[in-house]
Amino acid sequence: MLRLALYSIASLFLSPFGLYQDSISQSSVHDLAPHCNYVPPISKAEFDARQAALSSELHRLNALAYVAEPSPNSQFFANFSSVNWKLSERPLLLIVRPRTGKSETDIQPELTILTPTFETLRARGLPVSSFKDTGVRYISWAEEANPYHTALSGLGISPGSNGTIFVDSSIRKFIVDGLQDAGPNLRIASAPLAITSLRERKSPAELEILRCANEATVLAIRDVHRQLSAGMRESQVRSMLASSLERAGLRDGGCLTLFGSNAALPHGSGTDRVLQQDEFALFDCGGSLHGYISDVTRKTVALPGARIPEDHLQIWSTVKAAQSAALEVARAGALTKEPDEAARAWFRRFGLDKYFTHRLGHGIGLQGHEQPYLRGGTDDIIQTGHTFSNEPGIYIEDKVGVRVEDCFYIDDSGMPRYLTEGVGGPSHSPWAP
Secondary structure, eight states, X not given: OHHHHHHHHHHHHHSSHHHHHHTSOOOOGGGOOOSXXXXXXXXXXXXXXXXXXXXXXXXHTTEEEEEEOSSHHHHHHHSOOTTTSOXXXXXXXXXXXXXXXXXXXXXXXXXXXXXXXXXXXXXXXXXXXXXXXXXXXXXXXXXXXXXXXXXXXXXXXXXXXXXXXXXXXXSOHHXXXXXXXXXXXXXXXXXXXXXXXXXXXXXXXXXXXXXXXXXXXXXXXXXXXXXXXXXXXXHHHHHHHHHHHHHTTOEEEEXXXXXXXXXXXXXXXXXXXXXXXXXXEXXXXXXXXXXXXXXXEEEEESSTTOOOOHHHHHHHHHHHHHHHHHHHHOOTTSXXXXXXXXXXXXXXXXXXXXXXXXXXXXXXXXXXSEEEEEOTTOOOBOOTTOEEEEOOEEEETTTEEEEOBEEEEEOTTSOEEETTGGGTOSOSBTTBO
């Protein structure tokens, strides 16, 4: 009964097999070219708008400041991250304070960088985007001084002051402890949703970057898929994929590359398997464009003419149908657990739910995995501008693993749209990634 049910699903995606297989382009690998040259990085005006929104929320919440280390959040608000400044035991901090401008309703951000004194010149060289070019304050702390006392003193916050300082939720604990010790009456707390949602909900410029990065990733996967042959090792193909991602215009690109039963472990087994004629290959790939990350997984048939076992093809079709079921309920206003539940409900119909062992998806942007997440047990609300991966999978150990992944966003009408629409969207056949 299960075999018949799965076969009916397979017919939706895979019949006739030969048609999809023969339709794959055999064009030269030299056709792959930089795909995103037309997409600009985040503008100065957008950084100003982000800082203004942050200072307005801080003022509304009656908070003294927001503090972040070099991180994706400092990148989002001020255009620098740990790429520019590696973390160490010596804190360098971005501090944003709300300041009243020409009127009580005119709230403007004041940016401060706390830096070790001997690193001041290097800190001044960071590409910090200051609000409307009003400049950045630098507070330096000497090696023999307490950096947190120095920071509060430089900001005009006395040791006995009350009030709240919000911190980036990924900030290291010793920094939170240091701020708390320097201001015992202060409330040091992780930034609330009103602040974190500023980054979670993507702007049109961010969506354009993410769209092109994910398109380029699909094109790179297709490029390598055309070059596959039996006898290649996972490491060899992994290197080919990294090269194709670079040629497509992405930085720091790489792929989890798994052949055959190795893909039954979602993140691999650490072997270097040789590709066989009649087995699946899994590519889970990503790269960076202007600091924004792509994430695409394709479970492709390795070779034209390959005779993949029928039950493996049926599993591929079931996973693909689960991905569609999840997308159907991913709407603005829905809870983040609902798409995950929809995928599991689909698998449950065929007795496969126990083989879906991870969450459905994650947010994506300046990090490959970021809030919010599509998983059970969450009651976060999906909103316009949210971006997610949609990656159901079935993993039967020592036999087969199948995962398909495409990222989508919630448009202004509240509906989901795949970031890869411009290059054909999700795969419709394992022979056509």
